[in-house]
Amino acid sequence: MDYLHVHWRHDAADAPADIYSELDDDRWEVRKVEAFPDGTLHYADDWRSTGRTGLSEVPLPSFEELAAQDALTPTVIDAEEFERMWAGATKD
Incomplete structure (x- = not known):
């Protein structure tokens, strides 16, 4: 498995x-956590998800x-x- 953190610069609070x-x-996502500007965390895996977070429907592009x-x-x-x-x- 590989693990990646991507910081996304934008002005959208949602x-x-x-x-x-x-x-x-x-490079298919197995699990994902999304951290929002207000500190909220949402997640997804093959069986469950929170908020609008979901696994990518295509493999992630290369690091480059x-x-x-x-x-x-x-x-x-x-x-x-x-x-x-x-x-x-x-948690919870």
Whole structure:
């Protein structure tokens, strides 16, 4: 598995500012956490989701393709950081 954090710069209060994805070897999302500007966390996996968060319907672009977009800053993260975000989003 690969783990990715993408910071998305925008002015929309109803769109996530940070997206954390767990990716399989073909870059399909397995789990995702979206962090909104107000601190709200939503999540999705194959069985459940909250808010409007859902897994991508196509494999994620390469790191380089994401980094080439002005509004996005991707960072490779480790499983431990992703699991912290996942635990925070799925508590309760």
